[in-house]
Structure formats: structure tokens, C-alpha cells
Amino acid sequence: MKTTVDCCSMENWELIYSLDANSKLIDMEQFQSHCLLLWKNWGHLYLTAIPVESPAAVKVVKLPSWARAFEPQPNPVFSASSFSFQLSSPVQPASRFVYSLQENEICELKEDMKACESWDYCSICLQATSLDGTLVPITVFHKTLPKEMLTETPVLVHVYGAYGMDLNMGFKPENMLLLEENWILAYCHVRGGGELGLIWHEDGKLDKKHNGLNDLIACITQLHSRGYSNPGLTALTANSAGGVLAGALCNTAPHLVRAVVLKAPFLDVLNVMLDPCLPLTVEEREEWGDPLADRMVLEYIRSYCPYQNIKCQEYPSVIITSYENDQRVHKEGLLKYISKLRKATAYHAESHSKQESCSSNIILDMQPEGDHFGPTAWDDCLNEVAIQLAFLYKELGIEDRILKKKKKKEEKKKR
Structure with missing residues (x-):
């Protein structure tokens, strides 16, 4: 919007440009x-340039189709004629670009050209129809493989x-490793997040968490x-508040996934929101509601809270x-969550077959270093990723498949 310096009251502001309801302003x-x-x-991702002298001459540039994350670079000169920024994706490292304000063109810096060279993988945008008919975006990455092979390929779902x-759609080195090992990476942009603007968040908070x-x-x-x-080769991963949805899915639709990786997950929403003495609880009520003030809020939180809904x-x-x-x-x-979950799975295994041991492994990896955002030391970060990947390979049976392939190759050589 714009107005003159001497007329700053609300009625004098004039709209120049606005994004539609399904768009999100990043920077x-x-x-x-x-x-x-x-x-x-x-x-x-898009870039819109609005000239100060002629605001109606708006120019919109679509950024490279492979890009999924944007990171601005310091632009200290107010009178500069160009704008520097970085683009990346979960499987491509950050590459630097420059946008020319006068020429309305984007160019990639030569020293970073190799970082963005397309290699043998597919990037696909899908849509899923939710229970109420809402279309939910999914971003999928996988190595170029015959269609019939994808069904037997492991998938790591992010939420x-x-x-x-x-x-988070920024680059992670382990993603390149997984792609090389023929994994599928799927990013589910569900409501409660901000991918489709403010309405997308509003439609997934408070009494709309379901x-x-x-x-x-x-x-x-x-x-x-x-x-x-397929479900037997599907793993789900989530951090922090994403643990609410991951934990709720384990309670309501456990047949959809074989393994779950959680990092500093929020799993007992109800008891946390009932204790105002805990850090952040009061301000968190804007997202989850106040169960102390409203019985209906309490029952609604209870209906999806992962800890409260663990069952046999x-x-x-x-x-x-x-x-x-x-x-x-x-x-x-x-x-408490781990203990309750272990008891539920053990009791289920015993009640269905006394001779059959529980097929679910429930593990808590308590790290002595790090805070809510994880470890700071590089070695600790590597160890954490290694432990999580080893867990996934074991639980999805990928280790056994690799060993079988090696045995077959050795047998062929002997013949």
C-alpha cells in the first residue's frame, strides 16, 4: 500500500498489490x-518487483522450478540495482542468484552453477483430497526409476x-544419500502450517487440529x-510440534506406516496445556487453546492428543x-509416553499370540547434549542421523534385502 508522508491515516492508504489467498509472503x-x-x-517460488515511481508496473518472475527454499542474502546498499539470494531444495544445495532490478532478469552466479545441475531424479507436486474435500499439496522427490519399481521402494514422509x-524444505545432505539408495522423499504440506497462506494455518489450529x-x-x-x-516400506518423520500429528496418526491409522522417527516431539498436548507453570504454555494457547478455561477445549485436545489416545x-x-x-x-x-506405548504394544502382542513377541520396537534416544533444536556439534549431528537411518533400514527390512542381493551376486560369481 502507499500514501503520502503528510496523510498517514488509514483512509488515505491506497492498495498497490496483494497476494491471493493461497499464497504466502516469505520475505x-x-x-x-x-x-x-x-x-x-x-x-x-516467485519474485515480484514493484517500481517505486510507477507501482502499477508490477513484474512477477517465477523462480527455477526445482527450488523449494529461499534464503535472502545481505543487501546493505539501499541504492543497489541488484538483489542477491539463495535457492535450495531438500536434495539440492543452496545456489546463489542475482536479480537485476532494471533488466528484470535472474542470473545464477557462475561459481555455483554446478550446485544446481539437474541429476537423475524427479521432483513432482501432487494433491491429496482430505476428508472435507480440501486439496492438500505433496512434494515428492525420487530417483528416476521404472514405475513398477516405485511400489517396492521405501518412502520417508515428512510432516x-x-x-x-x-x-522445512531446505537442503540436507542425508537426503541425497537416500535418493541414491532409491528412497522416495515425500513432504506433506498439511493444514496448520503456512504453505498456502494465513488461511491454511487458521484451518489447522485450535478446534481444527483434526x-x-x-x-x-x-x-x-x-x-x-x-x-x-507401500505401507510396509513407509516411514514417517516429524520434529517438535509435528510430533502431534505423527503421534495421532500412529493411534488412528497405524497400518499406513511401518516406522516413525521423531525428534524432540510434542506428544502430550493436554497435560502441558493444563500446566501454566511450564515454559511457553500460556503463549502456546493461541495454537492449541486453553483447556483450563473451557471444558470443550479440554475434550477436543484430548480427542487427538497422542499420549491420551494410546490403545491396545x-x-x-x-x-x-x-x-x-x-x-x-x-x-x-x-x-511416560514411551512406557505407555510399550505396555500397549506388548499387551496387544500377548493377547493375540502368546508365542509371538511384539514386532514394534519403541526406542528413546536421550542425548546428553543439545537443546530443542538438536545438537550443535557436527559429530553429534552425524551420529544422530546415522542412528535414525540405521533404525529405518532395520525396521523396513532394507538391511535384509541388501544382504540377499549380495548373496545372490556372490552365488552368481561362484557359478
Whole structure:
């Protein structure tokens, strides 16, 4: 919007440009000649340039289709004629770009050209229809493989869905390793996050938390129906508040996944929100509600809270990584969750077959270092990723498949 300096009251502001309801503003940069907006719509990134002298001459540039994450670079000169930024994706390292304000062109810096060279993988944007008919975006990455092979390929599903925050789509080295090992990576942009703007968050918070869970179920079901892996080779991963949806899915639709990797997960929403003495509880009520003030809120939180809804049934295997110095997710709550989950799975196994041991492994990996955001030391980060990948390979039976292939190769050589 714009107005003159001497007429700043609300009625004098004039609308210049606005994003549609399904778009999310990521960043804004102000230069002497232009105002730049960086935004996303259904997973695609865009740059809008608004000239200060002629605001109606808006220019919209679609950023490279492979890009999924944007990171602005310092632009200290207000009168600069160019804007520097980085683009990345879960499987491609950050590469630097420059946008020319005068020429309305984007160029990639030569020294970073190799970082973005397309290699042998597919990047696909899908949609799943949730329970109420809402279309939910899914971003899928996988190595170029024959369609019939994808059904027998493991998939790692990512979810968050809270606080209006986007699912992290930045680069992680382990993702390249997984792609090389023929994994599928799927990112479910469920309601509660911010991928499709403010409405997307509003539609997944407070008394609409079930929407996020229904979205996640729809996304995984859609992946399987399209031939991306199968339940026995499906793993789910989530951090922090994403643990609410992951834990709720384990309670309501455990048949959809075989293994779950959680990092500093929020699993007992109800008891945390009932204790105003805990850090962040009061301000967290904007996202979850206040069960102390409203009985209906209490019952609604209870209806999806992972800890409150553990039941006697078969669960996927779960590994939870937690940290001693985490002030947001306390280890006492995680220990209670692990204990209750182990008892439920053990009782289910005993009641169905006394000779059959429990097939679900429930593991708590308590790290002495690190806070809610994980370890700071590089070696600790590597060890954490190694433990989680080893867990996934074991629980999905990938280790056995690799050993069988090696044996077959050795037998052929002998012949």
C-alpha cells in the first residue's frame, strides 16, 4: 500500500498489490527504486518487483522450478540495482542468484552453477483430497526409476503442520544419500502450517487440529494409491510440534506406516496445556487453546492428543530422539509416553499370540547434549542421523534385502 508522508491515516492508504489467498509472503526487501516481494504458491517460488515511481508496473518472475527454499542474502546498499539470494531444495544445495532490478532478469552466479545441475531424479507436486474435500499439496522427490519399481521402494514422509510455519524444505545432505539408495522423499504440506497462506494455518489450529491429521492420512493414502511405495516400506518423520500429528496418526491409522522417527516431539498436548507453570504454555494457547478455561477445549485436545489416545493395538516401530537441555519438551513426558506405548504394544502382542513377541520396537534416544533444536556439534549431528537411518533400514527390512542381493551376486560369481 502507499500514501503520502503528510496523510498517514488509514483512509488515505491506497492498495498497490496483494497476494491471493493461497499464497504466502516469505520475505520483502526495500530498495530505492523497487520493493521486492518473495512468495510461494502451491510449492512454487516467485519474485515480484514493484517500481517505486510507477507501482502499477508490477513484474512477477517465477523462480527455477526445482527450488523449494529461499534464503535472502545481505543487501546493505539501499541504492543497489541488484538483489542477491539463495535457492535450495531438500536434495539440492543452496545456489546463489542475482536479480537485476532494471533488466528484470535472474542470473545464477557462475561459481555455483554446478550446485544446481539437474541429476537423475524427479521432483513432482501432487494433491491429496482430505476428508472435507480440501486439496492438500505433496512434494515428492525420487530417483528416476521404472514405475513398477516405485511400489517396492521405501518412502520417508515428512510432516509438521503447526504455528503457520512451513515444512522445512531446505537442503540436507542425508537426503541425497537416500535418493541414491532409491528412497522416495515425500513432504506433506498439511493444514496448520503456512504453505498456502494465513488461511491454511487458521484451518489447522485450535478446534481444527483434526484437519491436519485428516490431511496427513489423505496424503499417505494418496502416495500409496499412486504407486509410491507401500505401507510396509513407509516411514514417517516429524520434529517438535509435528510430533502431534505423527503421534495421532500412529493411534488412528497405524497400518499406513511401518516406522516413525521423531525428534524432540510434542506428544502430550493436554497435560502441558493444563500446566501454566511450564515454559511457553500460556503463549502456546493461541495454537492449541486453553483447556483450563473451557471444558470443550479440554475434550477436543484430548480427542487427538497422542499420549491420551494410546490403545491396545499394533503400532509402527518408533524412535524418539530427545535432549537433556530441551526446555520445551521435557524428558519426563517422553518417558511416560514411551512406557505407555510399550505396555500397549506388548499387551496387544500377548493377547493375540502368546508365542509371538511384539514386532514394534519403541526406542528413546536421550542425548546428553543439545537443546530443542538438536545438537550443535557436527559429530553429534552425524551420529544422530546415522542412528535414525540405521533404525529405518532395520525396521523396513532394507538391511535384509541388501544382504540377499549380495548373496545372490556372490552365488552368481561362484557359478
